[in-house]
Every structure is written in C-alpha cells, then in structure tokens.
Amino acid sequence: xxxxxxxxxxxxxxxxxxxxxxxxxxxxxxxxxxxxxxxxxxxxxxxxxxxxxxxxxxxxxxxxxxxxxxxxxxxxxxxxxxxx
Amino acid sequence: xxxxxxxxxxxxxxxxxxxxxxxxxxxxxxxxxxxxxxxxxxxxxxxxxxxxxxxxxxxxxxxxxxxxxxxxxxxxxxxxxxxxxxxxxxxxxxxxxxxxxxxxxxxxxxxxxxxxxxxxxxxxxxxxxxxxxxxxxxxxxxxxxxxxxxxxxxxxxxxxxxxxxxxxxxxxxxxxxxxxxxxxxxxxxxxxxxxxxxxxxxxxxxxxxxxxxxxxxxxxxxxxxxxxxxxxxxxxxxxxxxxxxxxxxxxxxxxxxxxxxxxxxxxxxxxxxxxxxxxxxxxxxxxxxxxx
Numbered sequence: 001x002x003x004x005x006x007x008x009x010x011x012x013x014x015x016x017x018x019x020x021x022x023x024x025x026x027x028x029x030x031x032x033x034x035x036x037x038x039x040x041x042x043x044x045x046x047x048x049x050x051x052x053x054x055x056x057x058x059x060x061x062x063x064x065x066x067x068x069x070x071x072x073x074x075x076x077x078x079x080x081x082x083x084x
Numbered sequence: 085x086x087x088x089x090x091x092x093x094x095x096x097x098x099x100x101x102x103x104x105x106x107x108x109x110x111x112x113x114x115x116x117x118x119x120x121x122x123x124x125x126x127x128x129x130x131x132x133x134x135x136x137x138x139x140x141x142x143x144x145x146x147x148x149x150x151x152x153x154x155x156x157x158x159x160x161x162x163x164x165x166x167x168x169x170x171x172x173x174x175x176x177x178x179x180x181x182x183x184x185x186x187x188x189x190x191x192x193x194x195x196x197x198x199x200x201x202x203x204x205x206x207x208x209x210x211x212x213x214x215x216x217x218x219x220x221x222x223x224x225x226x227x228x229x230x231x232x233x234x235x236x237x238x239x240x241x242x243x244x245x246x247x248x249x250x251x252x253x254x255x256x257x258x259x260x261x262x263x264x265x266x267x268x269x270x271x272x273x274x275x276x277x278x279x280x281x282x283x284x285x286x287x288x289x290x291x292x293x294x295x296x297x298x299x300x301x302x303x304x305x306x307x308x309x310x311x312x313x314x315x316x317x318x319x320x321x322x323x324x325x326x327x328x329x330x331x332x333x334x335x336x337x338x339x340x341x342x343x344x345x346x347x348x349x350x351x352x353x354x355x356x357x358x359x360x361x362x363x364x365x366x367x368x369x370x371x372x373x374x375x376x
Contacts, residue, residue: 006128008128008129008132009129009235010126010129010130010235010238010314010315010318010319011122011125011126011234011235012125012126013125013128013129026298027298027299028298028299038296039295039296040295040296040297040298041136041140041295041296041297041298041304042297042298042299042304043298043299043303043304043307043308066311068133068136068304068307068308068311070132070136072295077132079129079132079133079136081235081239081311082235
C-alpha cells in the first residue's frame with residue numbers, strides 16, 4: 001500500500017506522489033509516516049525530509065524550512081515555506 | 085483649419101502612440117500568463133493552511149493564553165488598512181478601484197468614531213491615501229514589480245504587521261487587494277487578516293478519529309497564525325499581480341483601438357483636404373487660362 005504524499009509551498013505544489021515512507025523532521029523529533037498512519041498534526045523544524053519511494057533503497061532528501069505536517073486519511077501533506 | 089503638414093504630423097504621432105500601446109498590451113499579455121499561473125500555483129497552500137487553522141481554531145478553548153492573533157485585543161477602535169496596489173500606473177482603473185474601496189470603508193469607519201490608519205504597499209495607493217488622510221499612513225512599501233515578489237517579502241511585511249499589532253498600534257487589520265476573476269473582471273476585495281477570522285462553517289470533525297497533536301493544539305496554532313498572515317499577504321500580492329496585468333492588457337487594448345479609430349478619422353480629413361487643395365489649384369489654372 002502506498003502513501004499519498006504532498007509537499008506544498010506558498011509558491012507552488014512541489015511534489016504530489018505515491019511513496020512508501022516519508023521521514024519528517026518534527027519539532028519534537030523525527031517521525032516516519034507510512035500508509036495508514038493515524039491522524040496527526042505536527043510542526044516541523046528546519047531540516048531534511050527523507051522520501052522513500054520503495055521499501056528498500058536510498059531516500060530522496062528535500063530540505064524544508066518553516067514547515068507543518070498533517071496526516072489524515074488521504075495521506076501526508078507537508079506545508080513548508082521553503083523547499084529545495 | 086490645420087494645414088496639411090500639421091495633419092500629417094498628427095497622424096504620425098498617433099501612429100507611434102499606437103505602436104507603444106500595442107507593445108505594452110503584448111507585454112502585459114505575456115506577463116499575465118505567468119502571473120496567472122503563479123496565482124494558481126499558490127492556491128493549494130493557502131487553502132490547506134486556511135482549513136487547518138479553521139479546524140484548529142474551532143477546537144481551542146479561549147483562555148488568557150490563547151494567541152491574540154486569534155482572539156483579538158478585545159477592542160475595536162483602531163483599524164489598520166493594508167492597501168496593496170502597484171507602483172506603476174497605465175493599468176486602467178486597477179489602482180483607483182482598490183483605493184476607492186479602501187476610502188469608502190475608511191470613511192464609514194471614521195463616521196463611527198473609529199481611527200483608521202494605513203499601511204500601503206505600492207506607490208499608487210499611497211499617493212491617493214496620503215493626500216486624503218494626511219498623517220494616517222504609518223508605513224509605505226514600494227514593492228516594485230509585483231510579479232517578482234517572493235514569499236520572503238510577504239513574510240517580512242507580516243512580521244512587521246504582527247510586531248505592530250503586539251505593540252498595540254491597532255486592533256483590527258484589513259487587507260485590500262484586487263481579486264483576479266478573469267482578464268476582464270477584477271474585483272477589489274477587502275479581507276480581515278488580524279485577528280484571524282474563523283469561518284462559521286468551519287469543518288468540525290465529528291466521528292472522525294481523534295487527531296494527535298505534537299506539540300499541543302495551542303502551540304501549533306501559535307506557530308501557524310503568524311504564518312497565515314504572511315500567506316494571506318502573499319496570496320493577495322499574487323492576485324494583485326495577475327489583476328494588474330489583466331487590467332493593463334484591457335486598458336492597452338482599448339487605447340490601441342482608439343488610436344486606430346483616430347488614425348482612420350485623421351486620414352479621411354487629410355485626404356479631403358488634399359483633394360480640396362488640388363481642386364483649388366486646378367480652378368486657378370483653368371481660370372487663369374481662360375483669362376488669356
């Protein structure tokens with residue numbers, strides 16, 4: 001089962017894809033989100049998002065600043081002020 | 085009556101004006117496309133943030149620790165109008181419409197005995213408001229090219245606004261900008277940005293699984309509310325950029341068409357005059373020949 005992941009900045013929708021897992025640098029510690037995660041909201045500290053497209057393999061890193069993450073039944077949405 | 089030469093000169097001058105307005109129209113059309121895409125690209129973020137803030141706000145119980153950005157100062161005396169216009173004219177009624185809406189609202193608030201201050205973004209808005217409400221413009225910013233503004237700019241303004249709010253300079257802030265509906269229609273819009281207005285139909289999650297928060301609701305809200313102000317400002321600037329170009333394109337299209345009509349009329353006048361001159365000359369020659 002894939003996790004629907006969206007990364008949005010005020011300037012554009014950076015990413016919208018189906019992935020295996022995303023590790024988010026939460027304000028109170030990193031957390032990984034897999035498909036079927038319980039509803040969750042957290043502020044995010046400046047750092048790297050690690051996106052695992054497959055169960056195995058190297059994660060893709062995206063640096064984000066000023067972020068906020070929301071997990072609901074539709075998937076994970078990360079709102080960031082800046083993303084590279 | 086103007087001489088033939090003077091008419092010729094006028095036709096040439098109108099023609100070169102037409103060339104300029106035509107070029108400006110095409111530039112505006114190209115920029116409009118980009119501004120419109122940018123405005124659309126920014127919508128998902130603003131919409132999502134709005135939803136999250138609304139759902140959080142409906143959950144938090146109001147207490148003394150609740151951020152002031154949500155609850156307000158408890159007063160309603162000093163209003164700050166953030167009026168976003170552009171630095172440049174030649175865009176039809178774009179700037180005038182925004183300024184007019186702000187003026188109308190300001191006058192009605194002043195009548196109710198409230199104080200209205202202005203925070204202008206854009207030279208054109210400042211020019212009008214500074215003349216009418218001397219001394220009430222607390223700050224004015226010149227954004228330059230609206231299409232090139234980044235989120236960092238909006239963020240800096242938002243921080244400035246929030247600092248003023250916390251210093252007690254005003255109780256309510258309204259944002260004035262032009263909402264981009266289509267190339268032909270741009271609506272001047274007023275929106276309350278501080279304190280945050282929670283829509284009455286805020287989504288209430290009933291029956292849904294309880295959401296976990298990290299840190300707690302209030303801390304998240306305290307983090308999100310200032311960001312929301314910046315996002316609303318940024319969105320307004322994006323809408324303004326698209327509206328300005330749309331308005332400019334329409335205005336320049338009209339100007340080009342007017343110049344075309346004018347050229348047609350002047351040409352007819354010119355030809356008529358030329359014919360009259362030739363006829364007069366012929367009559368003179370013929371009558372001269374007859375007299376011999």
